[in-house]
Amino acid sequence: MINRLVFENLKHRPVRTLLSALAVGVQVTMILTLVGISKGMLEDQAVRAKGVGADLSIRPPGSSAIGLSGNFDERILPFVLKQPHVVLATGVLIAPTGPITSITGVDFPTFASMSGRFRFVEGRPIEQPDEVIVDDYYAKEHQLHPGSTVKIFNREWKVCGVFEQGKVARIIIPLGILQKLTANTGKLSVIWVKLDDPARTNEVIAELRRAGLAEYQIWSMADLISQMSPNNIPVLKTFTAVVIGLGVVIGFLVVFLSMYTAVLERTREIGVLKALGATPAYIVGILLRETALLAVFGTIAGIILTFGSRWLIETLVPGSLTQAIVPDWWPIAGVIAMGGALLGAAYPGLKAARQDAIEALSYD
Amino acid sequence: MTEAPIISARGLRKVYRAGEVDVHALRGLDLDISRGEFVSIIGPSGSGKSTLFHILGGLTPPTSGSLTVAGYDLLKISEAERTRLRKTTVGFVFQKYNLLPTLTARDNILIARDIAGKPVELDADFNALLDLLGIRSRLAHKPRALSGGEQQRVAIARALVNHPAILLADEPTGNLDSENSTAVLALLGDLNRRLGQTILMITHNAEAAAYAHRIISMRDGRIVPND
Ligand SMILES: Nc1ncnc2c1ncn2[C@@H]1O[C@H](COP(=O)(O)OP(=O)(O)OP(=O)(O)O)[C@@H](O)[C@H]1O
Numbered sequence: 001m002i003n004r005l006v007f008e009n010l011k012h013r014p015v016r017t018l019l020s021a022l023a024v025g026v027q028v029t030m031i032l033t034l035v036g037i038s039k040g041m042l043e044d045q046a047v048r049a050k051g052v053g054a055d056l057s058i059r060p061p062g063s064s065a066i067g068l069s070g071n072f073d074e075r076i077l078p079f080v081l082k083q084p085h086v087v088l089a090t091g092v093l094i095a096p097t098g099p100i101t102s103i104t105g106v107d108f109p110t111f112a113s114m115s116g117r118f119r120f121v122e123g124r125p126i127e128q129p130d131e132v133i134v135d136d137y138y139a140k141e142h143q144l145h146p147g148s149t150v151k152i153f154n155r156e157w158k159v160c161g162v163f164e165q166g167k168v169a170r171i172i173i174p175l176g177i178l179q180k181l182t183a184n185t186g187k188l189s190v191i192w193v194k195l196d197d198p199a200r201t202n203e204v205i206a207e208l209r210r211a212g213l214a215e216y217q218i219w220s221m222a223d224l225i226s227q228m229s230p231n232n233i234p235v236l237k238t239f240t241a242v243v244i245g246l247g248v249v250i251g252f253l254v255v256f257l258s259m260y261t262a263v264l265e266r267t268r269e270i271g272v273l274k275a276l277g278a279t280p281a282y283i284v285g286i287l288l289r290e291t292a293l294l295a296v297f298g299t300i301a302g303i304i305l306t307f308g309s310r311w312l313i314e315t316l317v318p319g320s321l322t323q324a325i326v327p328d329w330w331p332i333a334g335v336i337a338m339g340g341a342l343l344g345a346a347y348p349g350l351k352a353a354r355q356d357a358i359e360a361l362s363y364d
Numbered sequence: 365m366t367e368a369p370i371i372s373a374r375g376l377r378k379v380y381r382a383g384e385v386d387v388h389a390l391r392g393l394d395l396d397i398s399r400g401e402f403v404s405i406i407g408p409s410g411s412g413k414s415t416l417f418h419i420l421g422g423l424t425p426p427t428s429g430s431l432t433v434a435g436y437d438l439l440k441i442s443e444a445e446r447t448r449l450r451k452t453t454v455g456f457v458f459q460k461y462n463l464l465p466t467l468t469a470r471d472n473i474l475i476a477r478d479i480a481g482k483p484v485e486l487d488a489d490f491n492a493l494l495d496l497l498g499i500r501s502r503l504a505h506k507p508r509a510l511s512g513g514e515q516q517r518v519a520i521a522r523a524l525v526n527h528p529a530i531l532l533a534d535e536p537t538g539n540l541d542s543e544n545s546t547a548v549l550a551l552l553g554d555l556n557r558r559l560g561q562t563i564l565m566i567t568h569n570a571e572a573a574a575y576a577h578r579i580i581s582m583r584d585g586r587i588v589p590n591d
């Protein structure tokens with residue numbers, strides 16, 4: 001019975017109901033999109049790292065799986081190659097071009113022997129010093145084709161090929177050119193290493209550390225990829241917490257306002273319910289159920305909107321952002337939405353429960 | 365009469381605090397109502413009629429004096445017990461806006477069952493009452509699709525659905541045209557006669573008051589002899 005009243009009340013003010021649910025939905029989408037982008041981008045990065053075909057990676061001291069800290073001398077490379085079980089090693093230099101974008105310098109001969117050739121969707125490998133290759137995501141976002149030019153580091157580059165994504169980076173030029181261009185001659189950011197027997201990875205890592213690379217970050221592929229999780233990125237964790245906080249505040253405010261106006265306009269009805277013997281708990285129960293229903297509608301709307309935001313990202317900026325759909329977070333976002341909403345209903349509920357029945361029943 | 369009165373008030377007072385000033389709405393009221401009576405209460409505006417009903421129905425506690433309603437001592441009982449009194453012992457009908465606008469007539473009646481914690485259904489006896497009230501065919505409508513008279517009859521049905529000992533009707537015909545008024549008043553008379561329902565009705569209208577067995581006049585928060 002009470003559920004019918006709750007449902008009819010929501011139906012009675014369709015615009016208010018819709019807007020409140022939508023606001024809760026936006027809150028849910030905000031959280032899910034952020035989480036989805038974090039996950040999607042890191043998964044992408046993991047795919048590209050796997051695409052190298054290495055068994056382990058060596059990074060400069062103080063680096064993490066997703067953040068590099070400075071570069072190191074490329075003379076480590078021949079040293080690494082001399083170690084037992086190491087069959088191949090290739091170094092790359094990574095130079096940031098923006099907050100989330102970078103260009104990667106690759107030593108094509110050694111890289112190809114480790115990772116296989118680039119598969120070109122369009123065009124061909126680099127032949128001239130002013131040429132660059134980009135992956136298909138980046139090409140789609142910036143509408144690039146062989147013959148297009150891109151401006152990187154205040155220089156015009158000619159795109160000569162578009163390769164299938166999943167190989168180390170999105171924008172690639174020869175290692176030597178990037179080293180010179182960024183005044184990093186003789187420097188590398190990462191060394192990828194292939195072994196004769198992947199089962200010996202940990203053994204080789206221990207050996208490398210003993211042989212003088214103790215300060216370097218050396219990870220097996222499995223460890224590297226498992227590190228690529230939002231939980232390992234403090235900034236992202238903070239950012240997620242901020243967005244969740246914002247979401248709770250939005251949900252709280254919208255539901256507060258919506259339920260507050262509902263209580264005001266139902267003064268008389270609340271009086272009638274009290275005259276019928278409704279307890280304060282009964283009256284609060286009506287409001288809380290309405291709120292809970294709003295939160296459920298909002299969460300569903302928010303999840304649907306997440307597919308919309310993914311579609312937008314895929315269509316507009318596939319080379320910069322990737323958004324994963326993260327069903328694991330659906331219940332979490334739902335609980336957050338419910339929490340904010342119920343918090344918002346608390347004061348209006350209290351007001352309704354305390355409302356003086358006699359005043360409510362007076363006619364003017 | 366041997367049976368104890370269902371309502372018994374002695375020296376009943378009610379003081380409202382309106383900002384800085386005290387409003388003495390009831391000033392020492394004495395009243396006895398027997399079970400099965402149909403009583404009209406008349407009096408000028410502000411004489412305390414509604415206040416008396418609100419106290420009898422447990423919507424607000426009296427300030428002093430003594431009052432028992434169907435065994436409840438209204439000066440001693442807690443808020444929770446007053447809620448129980450409203451739920452089980454009295455039924456209210458107000459002048460207007462009695463019904464919840466988002467619910468159908470049937471649901472307006474059923475929600476009183478729900479609040480009372482009783483099965484949310486209407487039994488055969490109650491359907492007979494709905495026939496008597498002439499609203500059985502109107503139950504699927506929402507209040508705005510009902511005439512004022514029909515709305516009041518639904519409100520009466522709702523007030524009676526939990527079989528209260530006392531029906532308190534505060535100007536039930538105050539908002540109705542004369543045809544609908546007559547119908548509602550005749551119904552109250554019928555309910556009293558056929559079911560022995562105890563009814564207290566506030567009215568401004570002498571004709572309406574005449575439907576009752578007894579007319580009580582109020583003035584300045586007291587009962588005064590009829591003139
Ligand atoms: N909640 C309240 N707070 C303060 N004063 C009140 C309150 N309710 C009633 N009063 C005052 O108590 C007095 C009696 O009011 P009451 O409503 O009982 O009169 P009434 O006889 O029902 O009048 P009417 O015929 O106009 O309905 C009035 O002076 C009124 O202003």
Ligand SMILES: [Mg+2]
Nearest residue numbers: 413414415534
């Ligand atoms: Mg009155």
